[in-house]
Amino acid sequence: MSRRGHYVRTVLGLGVALAAGAALLFGAPAQSGEPQPVALTAAWPGAARGSVPSKLADGSEFTPGLFLDAKTSVGTAQSADSKTLRLVVRDPDGNLLELRKVPAEHRAPFAGLTLSGNTLIWVESIDGKQQLWSGDRHDPKTARMLTADVGAMQFYDSDHDLVVADGRVHWVAGGKGDETEFRSVALTGGPVTVTTQKGTWSLAAWPWAVDGQHSARGTTTLRNLTTGATVATPSAERSVTGCGATWCQMVSINEDGYSRIELSHPDGSARRKILEGNVETAITDVAVLDRFEVLAKVTSQSELSGNQQLVVYDLSNRHLVLVSPDAANITYRAGVLWWSTGDQSSYIRNSLDLRTI
Template sequence: MPERPPLMRTLVALAVTLAAGAALLFGAPARSGPPQPLSVGAAWPGAERGSVPSHLADGSTYAPGLFLDARTSIGTARSADNKTLRLLVIGPEGSERQLRRVPSTDRGPFSALTSSGDTLVWVETVKSKPQLWTADLRSDGSARMLTADVGGLRLYDSQFDVTVAGGIVRWAAAEGDGTEFRSVAVTGGPVTVQRVAGNWGLSAWPWAVDGQTSATGTSTLRNLSTGQDVAVPTARRAVTACSPAWCELVSLNEEGDTRIELSHPDGSARRVAAEGPVGTVIGDVVVLDRFAVFGRTGPQSELSGNQELLVYDLTDRSTVLVSPDAADISYRGGVLWWSTGDRNSYVRNSLDLRTV
């Protein structure tokens, strides 16, 4: 490259000096676009996290259905030959405790796991017919069936599909064009049925939400103890889902991107939580009345099928990146979990949001 003339070298040096001085004086130019989310370690350094391998020591595949804390899970282990299903408690150091073992013929995996204190309840399906079972987590005693009288059990992949409160197990069932709210004592006994018109699902007790199959989602919250109804403001071009404390409204903005907004059921405190190539990824709204969980697709999502896992914290309106490459995202009882890796080798990671 030919050498610059002396005058040109002087002008270039002067320009560089002036640019450096301006940067020192005024700071670097501001980056355009929304602020980048913090990592979990930066935002919540004290949060408890854990992981569970996809295969146990004997080679059985394992799928958690509930985390008691970040390092203790309960889930289904399917034997390598696919002949057996086990319901196990997996401890922090990989310890295993069997709650139930059944032949896999004509059976679906244990599902809708929920707990209250030391009481564990789940759905067990035999020849396409669901049953409710329970076990005491304090003892090694055998599990027992609570009832097979569950009606047309509705499962929406929500932590409230089956609830345990005040010694009573509750769930919703389909009945024609209406809904049955069913309940049974955790000690067993007859099933109580309350029939209502419309398509309802359970939320945090004593609340229920309607619109489970409606194109626009929730329009009413109902207190099942008092009969009080609370109307929820809806928008024609938005899908609404609600808990007793918060509603989530998903719509399209002017550019055709997804917009996720949050507000109280009366419409107050409305704010945008996420916008762009985003979507909801769990069946519950603003968990722990604080965290909205959503996913965001990126350039590699079409190839991997995975997405960024993000959590919006309502306390300071910040967004936290939980995982840049997550799949099989689930939540129950305060713990969020997801898979990383590929179908042949993956790990399920967990984050206890109660410890944030």
């Protein structure tokens, strides 16, 4: 479950905790009239798919942070002697290209992996200090630090935590009091530009930003960082709103204590119900690629396995597609959706390139 999904469920549970909690714990029949999911192979037979074992050939763990396509990934791997953590590109045959390495005492040192052309951008955390790095995905010799002047970087487990636009890398950082810093640096490095805005903001598809990251209501405003124009987003009582540049997602609890998920454009137009029942948002981003709403359904098996059904609502034809009946650690970046199947001792990460649908 995404951080936003957990946050939404926590907030909405304040008003209807008993009803919703009972539904989630013990399960419930499908809501009448709800769409039944279509199997992935039937809905999208030509979609590119892949799978990545959790361990490398030498037995060390591999944690992907970005899929370049369904079978090529970038992530963190421990060295065979356990002394270093490496940032590597793993190709479809399991071959590794090492881009960077740091001492193993730095836990989770690589984050925010983003690709622009062949340039990979990432954040390194060393001794509690963050730095922004880049390099050609094919050439380890090109890895270089862009800047250490990153401020108090704020990541929201979103595809837009780092945004590349107009030859610059953009991110948000915590400011003084109730302020957000919008920071950027050229892809070639150099001085960092900083502007501030009251509120807690995150980036969406450039040039938009959304507020309400720490608000019980969620997003209330979109702001164009180029023109300064704003758009007030839809909201309702006992509802939490999350928005991207094109779509907003409203999550509420219905009269029976189940989740109700709706989508509309930020101006409130084209509002529609997506799904209702034992369902929650699975990732932070809303309607990725302006087409796919990624959701997780709680089933009677979820209490036993801790996993969920991974389903995707296709806005182009209003079909609900069953991607996996038993998914954990659901993640999305740059057009590729991936999730884990199996248990903690032996699991596989499965991937689906939504750009190929």
